[in-house]
Amino acid sequence: MLRIMRKFLVNTLKSSSLCNEHVCFRKTKMRVISVTQQNCSLRNYSSPPGDVKSLRSVINPHISRIRNIGIMAHIDAGKTTTTERMLYYSGYIRTLGDVDDGDTVTDFMVQERERGITIQSAAVTFDWKDYRINLIDTPGHVDFTVEVERCLRVLDGAVAVFDASAGVEAQTLTVWRQADKHQIPRICFLNKMDKNRASFTYAVESIKQKLKTKPLLLQLPIGEAKTFRGLVDIVTKEQIIWKPTSDLDDGKNFEQKLLLEADDPNLFQEVQDARNTLIEQVKTILLKIADLDDEFAELVLGDYSETFDLIPADKLQSAIRRVTLAQKAVPVVCGSALKNKGVQPLLDAITMYLPAPNERSYEFLQWYKDDLCALAFKVLHDKCRGPLVFVRVYSGSLKPQSAVYNINRSCTERMSRLLLPFADQQIEIPSLMPGNIAVTVGLKQSATGDTIVSSKASAVAAARQAGRDAGGEKRSTSDVDSLLLAGVEIPDPVFFCTIEPPSIAKQQDLDNALSCLQREDPSLKVKLDPDTGQTILCGMGELHIEIIHDRIKREYGIETYLGPLQIAYRETILNAAQTIDTLDKTVGDKRHFVTAELEVRPRLGERATTKPVIAYAASVIEVLPKELQGAIENGIMNSCIQGPLLGFPVQDIDVTVQSLTVHPDTSHTMVSACVSRCMQKALKKAGIQILEPLMNLEITVSEDHLSAALADLAQRRGSVQEIQTRQDNRVVIAVVPLAETMGYSTVLRSLTSGSATFTLELASYQALNSQEQSALLQRRMGLV
Numbered sequence: 146m147l148r149i150m151r152k153f154l155v156n157t158l159k160s161s162s163l164c165n166e167h168v169c170f171r172k173t174k175m176r177v178i179s180v181t182q183q184n185c186s187l188r189n190y191s192s193p194p195g196d197v198k199s200l201r202s203v204i205n206p207h208i209s210r211i212r213n214i215g216i217m218a219h220i221d222a223g224k225t226t227t228t229e230r231m232l233y234y235s236g237y238i239r240t241l242g243d244v245d246d247g248d249t250v251t252d253f254m255v256q257e258r259e260r261g262i263t264i265q266s267a268a269v270t271f272d273w274k275d276y277r278i279n280l281i282d283t284p285g286h287v288d289f290t291v292e293v294e295r296c297l298r299v300l301d302g303a304v305a306v307f308d309a310s311a312g313v314e315a316q317t318l319t320v321w322r323q324a325d326k327h328q329i330p331r332i333c334f335l336n337k338m339d340k341n342r343a344s345f346t347y348a349v350e351s352i353k354q355k356l357k358t359k360p361l362l363l364q365l366p367i368g369e370a371k372t373f374r375g376l377v378d379i380v381t382k383e384q385i386i387w388k389p390t391s392d393l394d395d396g397k398n399f400e401q402k403l404l405l406e407a408d409d410p411n412l413f414q415e416v417q418d419a420r421n422t423l424i425e426q427v428k429t430i431l432l433k434i435a436d437l438d439d440e441f442a443e444l445v446l447g448d449y450s451e452t453f454d455l456i457p458a459d460k461l462q463s464a465i466r467r468v469t470l471a472q473k474a475v476p477v478v479c480g481s482a483l484k485n486k487g488v489q490p491l492l493d494a495i496t497m498y499l500p501a502p503n504e505r506s507y508e509f510l511q512w513y514k515d516d517l518c519a520l521a522f523k524v525l526h527d528k529c530r531g532p533l534v535f536v537r538v539y540s541g542s543l544k545p546q547s548a549v550y551n552i553n554r555s556c557t558e559r560m561s562r563l564l565l566p567f568a569d570q571q572i573e574i575p576s577l578m579p580g581n582i583a584v585t586v587g588l589k590q591s592a593t594g595d596t597i598v599s600s601k602a603s604a605v606a607a608a609r610q611a612g613r614d615a616g617g618e619k620r621s622t623s624d625v626d627s628l629l630l631a632g633v634e635i636p637d638p639v640f641f642c643t644i645e646p647p648s649i650a651k652q653q654d655l656d657n658a659l660s661c662l663q664r665e666d667p668s669l670k671v672k673l674d675p676d677t678g679q680t681i682l683c684g685m686g687e688l689h690i691e692i693i694h695d696r697i698k699r700e701y702g703i704e705t706y707l708g709p710l711q712i713a714y715r716e717t718i719l720n721a722a723q724t725i726d727t728l729d730k731t732v733g734d735k736r737h738f739v740t741a742e743l744e745v746r747p748r749l750g751e752r753a754t755t756k757p758v759i760a761y762a763a764s765v766i767e768v769l770p771k772e773l774q775g776a777i778e779n780g781i782m783n784s785c786i787q788g789p790l791l792g793f794p795v796q797d798i799d800v801t802v803q804s805l806t807v808h809p810d811t812s813h814t815m816v817s818a819c820v821s822r823c824m825q826k827a828l829k830k831a832g833i834q835i836l837e838p839l840m841n842l843e844i845t846v847s848e849d850h851l852s853a854a855l856a857d858l859a860q861r862r863g864s865v866q867e868i869q870t871r872q873d874n875r876v877v878i879a880v881v882p883l884a885e886t887m888g889y890s891t892v893l894r895s896l897t898s899g900s901a902t903f904t905l906e907l908a909s910y911q912a913l914n915s916q917e918q919s920a921l922l923q924r925r926m927g928l929v
């Protein structure tokens with residue numbers, strides 16, 4: 146009964162949350178709280194007074210008090226559970242949600258709650274002590290890696306959550322690499338310390354080995370697995386022991402006191418040693434970083450050289466902070482989110498060691514100075530209020546009821562309202578200052594990844610400044626644009642299938658639903674098959690397409706039919722080839738005349754890319770008018786989108802425009818058409834090779850089921866690269882063609898009695914042999 150009541154309470158709270166599928170029902174229940182600078186007393190929370198912080202703090206905290214933090218990890222490491230605890234301890238929710246009960250705040254999509262996985266990153270805001278934390282819970286499943294990538298761009302720091310019994314798992318490596326790319330300082334949280342096979346030492350070692358980073362141990366656990374009951378803070382030498390009260394074990398009740406030798410002589414010595422090691426590590430790193438002052442190193446070498454023990458905790462903390470911000474090492478803390486232990490010290494570590502927005506450097510800020518520059522990093526569709534666009538402000542300020550200019554879409558839009566996503570409520574605010582994150586209402590065109598500025602004039606001024614900063618080099622407009630926008634890199638989809646509405650009458654509704662979903666999720670691609678007129682859905686994996694299908698049904702009420710899932714192959718060329726083509730057409734009284742001569746060559750040894758590298762012969766570049774260049778390049782690019790053999794994208798080619806003759810009256814469209822036709826001929830002449838996606842596969846399986854998993858892998862053209870031992874399990878690292886992985890989860894589950902887990906990630910594209918290629922051709926032509 147108590148459980149039912151608890152769920153009811155939580156679900157009532159959820160109905161007021163920022164969830165796009167709850168449509169109009171939510172409108173009646175949702176409470177948007179308005180805050181003005183003059184009147185901060187409009188408090189109307191569903192939580193009891195005292196639970197939620199003063200709304201005065203809601204408006205705009207000082208930038209040094211803001212932490213924009215991501216929470217990232219391998220699937221199931223406990224990100225959502227940890228986030229839920231953070232919201233609870235900071236006083237923004239009254240009951241603890243549970244992933245297994247499907248009632249957490251951040252996993253708000255129906256699919257997330259049913260499957261117990263995070264699909265969309267959720268942004269929540271809350272205050273911890275005197276800090277504003279904007280926290281983004283990101284998905285762990287590899288199909289949603291783009292979702293992680295786009296969030297990383299607006300983060301200043303991140304918490305990497307690990308399952309302490311598994312250490313570093315496959316997807317952790319991927320997100321770690323992404324965080325490296327965006328130069329994001331991190332903290333590691335070793336979660337699940339209560340699990341049977343949890344091992345602090347093993348997890349730390351795996352961080353060191355696999356992530357090639359320097360872990361700074363800031364805590365030691367007290368007990369492990371079933372006996373895990375607390376931890377010692379190595380910096381302050383305080384022990385923190387969680388003490389359940391008789392009726393509630395929510396982790397709010399803990400004892401924090403200095404660890405004395407008499408309490409536990411062994412642990413006392415361990416802490417002493419760990420502290421000395423930590424001080425040595427920090428000192429060595431600081432001495433190596435030439436551009437950081439080494440005040441701490443001087444202390445360690447001077448005043449405290451004999452007795453590290455006396456080094457004050459605050460000096461050590463600020464030295465750890467500098468090392469973390471410089472990304473030379475990563476603080477490690479531990480706990481068990483599910484058992485409500487270790488989350489409050491983790492929150493302290495976030496505020497203490499991760500950077501404020503003004504401690505990060507962004508090149509583009511110098512081009513805007515005090516003008517508005519904001520980034521839209523997430524879009525949700527609310528059927529009542531239209532698109533809700535999450536933005537981060539980098540410079541200037543954002544105000545409701547104002548017009549803004551979207552550089553990517555070249556359009557001016559009016560924003561009606563500005564909301565803070567405070568846990569599961571939205572609070573209306575009068576302005577948003579640099580470093581902060583909020584939700585905007587009213588932006589109808591903006592999509593994920595767009596840059597928003599105050600006006601077109603401001604964008605032009607910034608572009609000019611960027612051009613000047615580039616040393617006066619002559620840059621094309623598109624160069625300057627890409628400098629300003631730094632868009633999310635979206636990998637090409639690997640799967641596609643047709644999608645059909647139940648009737649022709651529903652096609653328009655389906656098109657609308659797909660365009661809304663695409664604005665939310667740039668990794669979803671939608672195309673029209675030019676031959677059959679069917680709509681094609683392209684996604685990052687089986688789960689991705691399954692979720693989209695499900696969302697169309699649940700959120701837009703359209704029952705669609707999916708065709709069989711197909712592999713997105715690529716095409717490339719085998720040899721170099723040169724062709725010439727002429728287009729001579731009279732339209733009305735105008736004669737359009739173009740002759741183009743192109744050479745294509747295979748490009749070897751570089752990262753696979755579907756963007757051809759285009760060059761011009763010296764004789765062409767000398768006389769080529771600038772405005773024709775765009776038309777030529779469009780023609781070349783267009784013919785690479787659909788290769789000549791099976792219509793798949795063409796990758797890894799170099800193109801040289803050897804000669805070009807254009808009659809003065811010729812339109813740019815005709816130039817593009819001629820170049821495109823010439824390209825198709827050249828590609829065919831060069832000989833086409835089909836490439837298939839090759840996946841990195843990592844299977845975690847018990848010893849008992851290892852041989853069954855390996856035998857199955859051999860039948861799938863898989864090649865095993867390494868078999869590692871992870872605690873009691875074996876980890877098989879292999880590569881396997883994507884075509885052989887359809888339905889793999891069901892097969893692996895039955896082979897291993899559901900005990901194995903796996904992750905798949907695109908590795909590269911490999912050439913099909915001639916038999917496989919002709920079999921594929923026959924299948925595509927419907928001959929077999």
Ligand SMILES: Nc1nc2c(ncn2[C@@H]2O[C@H](COP(=O)(O)OP(=O)(O)OP(=O)(O)O)[C@@H](O)[C@H]2O)c(=O)[nH]1
Nearest residue numbers: 220221222223224225226262263285337481482483
């Ligand atoms: N034993 C134990 N289980 C935990 C702990 N934290 C989370 N779990 C469980 O681990 C499972 C996954 O937890 P989530 O919080 O959904 O993990 P996640 O990282 O958000 O998962 P994705 O969003 O799907 O990537 C759930 O069954 C949780 O109850 C912990 O500290 N100890």
